[in-house]
Amino acid sequence: MIFSTSFNQFKPHSQKSTFQCVPPAMTAKLTAVVLIASLALLGCGKKDDVAAQAGGAMPAMPVSVIELQPTTVPISAEAVAQTEGAKEVEIRPRVGGILLKKLFEEGAPIKAGQAMFLIDPVPFQIALSNAKAQLAQQESRVEQTQRESKRLDGLLATQSISQRESDNAMSDHALARAGLAQYAAGVREAQLNLSYTTVTSPLSGIAGRFEFSEGALVSANTSLLTKVSQISPIWVRFSMSDSELAQLGGHLTPANVEEVTLLLPDGTEYGKKGKLNFAASGIDPQLGTQQLRATFENEDKRLLPGQFVRIRVTTGKQDGVFVVPQTAVVTNDQGKFVFVANDKNEAVIKPIVAGNWAGKNWVILSGLSAGEKVIVDNIIKLRPGASVAPHALGAAPSQAPETLAANKPAAK
Numbered sequence: 001m002i003f004s005t006s007f008n009q010f011k012p013h014s015q016k017s018t019f020q021c022v023p024p025a026m027t028a029k030l031t032a033v034v035l036i037a038s039l040a041l042l043g044c045g046k047k048d049d050v051a052a053q054a055g056g057a058m059p060a061m062p063v064s065v066i067e068l069q070p071t072t073v074p075i076s077a078e079a080v081a082q083t084e085g086a087k088e089v090e091i092r093p094r095v096g097g098i099l100l101k102k103l104f105e106e107g108a109p110i111k112a113g114q115a116m117f118l119i120d121p122v123p124f125q126i127a128l129s130n131a132k133a134q135l136a137q138q139e140s141r142v143e144q145t146q147r148e149s150k151r152l153d154g155l156l157a158t159q160s161i162s163q164r165e166s167d168n169a170m171s172d173h174a175l176a177r178a179g180l181a182q183y184a185a186g187v188r189e190a191q192l193n194l195s196y197t198t199v200t201s202p203l204s205g206i207a208g209r210f211e212f213s214e215g216a217l218v219s220a221n222t223s224l225l226t227k228v229s230q231i232s233p234i235w236v237r238f239s240m241s242d243s244e245l246a247q248l249g250g251h252l253t254p255a256n257v258e259e260v261t262l263l264l265p266d267g268t269e270y271g272k273k274g275k276l277n278f279a280a281s282g283i284d285p286q287l288g289t290q291q292l293r294a295t296f297e298n299e300d301k302r303l304l305p306g307q308f309v310r311i312r313v314t315t316g317k318q319d320g321v322f323v324v325p326q327t328a329v330v331t332n333d334q335g336k337f338v339f340v341a342n343d344k345n346e347a348v349i350k351p352i353v354a355g356n357w358a359g360k361n362w363v364i365l366s367g368l369s370a371g372e373k374v375i376v377d378n379i380i381k382l383r384p385g386a387s388v389a390p391h392a393l394g395a396a397p398s399q400a401p402e403t404l405a406a407n408k409p410a411a412k
Contacts (some may be wrong), residue, residue: 060389061381062397065341065373068322073358076314077248078263081238083307085229086295087203093119094196096220099212106209109301110201110228117199117225119218124197128190135183142180145173205230206301229305234298236262236274238311239289247356248315252292253279256315260294262303263310272297276313322368323361328376329354338368339375339382341390347375347382 093099098120104110149169156166201207208227212218218225245251254276262270278293294311296303303309328338329352337351352367368374373390375382382388391397 060345060387061378062389062391063341063347063375063382064377064393064395064397065375065390066324066328066393068324068368068370068372068374070320070370071323072317072319073321073323073363074259074314075248075316075318076312077240077244077356078310078312079238079240079244081236081262081294081309081311083303083305083309084235084237085205085231085305086233086235087205087230088305089202089228091116091199091201091225091228092221093117093199093218093223093225094220095119095124095193096218096223097123097197099214099216099218099225101214102210104207106207106226108207110205110207112201112204114201115198116201116207119197119199121194121197124190124194128187128194131183131186131190135180135187138176138180138183142173142176145169145176149173199225201228203228203230206304231301231303231305232298233295234303234305235277236294236296236309236311237292238294239284239287239291240313241289242283245290248313251279252276252290252313252315257313258316259314261312261314262294262296263312265307265309270296270303270309274311318355318363321355322364322370323358324364324368324374325361325376326357327379328374329362330379339379340368341373341375341388345388345390347384347386347388349384 096119099117100120101118102116103118104114104116110116149166149172152161152166152169155161156163205228208229210226211224240248240252249256257276260274260276262274264270274294274296276292277295278291280291283290292313324338329336330338335351336354337349339347340350342348350367350372353365355363355365357363375388375390376393389397
């Protein structure tokens with residue numbers, strides 16, 4: 001009975017009510033949801049297929065390479081240097097007085113013996129006149145003592161005077177002659193001091209800055225008026241450390257240095273080569289360097305004292321080494337290495353031992369072989385084993401067939 005009751009509760013009243021359990025509006029909504037879900041799944045599947053195809057067709061990275069060939073490079077080292085005049089003199093007055101006039105242009109070329117300053121000459125002209133007057137007075141004194149000595153000699157012959165009086169007359173004449181020499185030296189000294197009122201340059205060179213002004217009182221031998229520097233030839237002073245000397249083959253001397261090149265501040269080479277004219281016989285214990293100096297011709301006055309330049313010293317040549325651009329060498333905590341494109345056009349790491357620079361290139365002492373293709377650009381994008389498309393340095397990169405097909409315009 002209970003079962004019958006329960007069954008009756010769920011029994012439909014008629015066949016017509018059975019088809020009305022799901023409303024038509026709800027059926028349409030369900031159909032739309034199913035359709036949208038199907039389209040979404042279909043779209044995801046297409047995106048996955050496109051991504052898979054793109055990943056499989058990733059083009060190789062174009063890189064520039066150089067094919068290594070052994071070469072010969074100079075054994076050289078560079079150092080910071082400073083120019084200085086081959087001769088530098090300080091112009092100081094030899095006499096004191098009022099500086100009347102400056103007779104040169106600051107920074108202009110000066111010739112040896114050229115007048116540079118004029119000191120008031122009037123006091124020295126007066127001193128010269130006084131010395132000449134004293135000299136003339138002494139000359140008269142000499143003539144007087146000479147006449148007196150001759151007169152007494154005649155009286156001595158007749159024994160009219162004693163020998164002592166004759167000897168005294170001769171001594172007076174000798175003293176007068178000595179005084180004459182003294183006054184003559186005084187005249188020459190006065191003439192010399194008068195000539196010193198015109199201050200001249202002892203050598204040819206370039207004049208420096210005037211340290212005083214016209215009308216100033218200057219002191220003899222102490223007041224620095226200016227400087228004159230001889231700059232043709234010009235000297236260049238520099239030094240080399242122990243490690244640099246070891247690279248060059250040891251202690252430097254004028255005999256074992258083949259060439260000295262000067263590099264100007266803009267990086268260009270000076271037109272003329274120099275010669276080592278001084279090399280210290282030992283190493284400075286405080287700096288650990290050898291003091292050196294080179295001389296260069298400088299007729300066009302292109303180099304001036306005090307310039308900071310670079311010096312490259314060459315002692316020989318090294319055969320059978322490779323050179324690669326600086327951009328190709330990578331440094332990490334394990335040393336230096338380069339990327340090489342192998343036969344499969346894959347980037348491979350090659351550890352190297354680098355020496356000095358040769359211009360803008362590294363000199364490679366070991367780690368590479370002739371014929372290897374060293375990658376010189378796009379280094380930061382490379383990874384070991386990455387696929388590359390190498391082309392010669394300076395040439396246009398070649399395009400892969402897939403790239404050419406993609407760039408070809410579609411037929412209309």
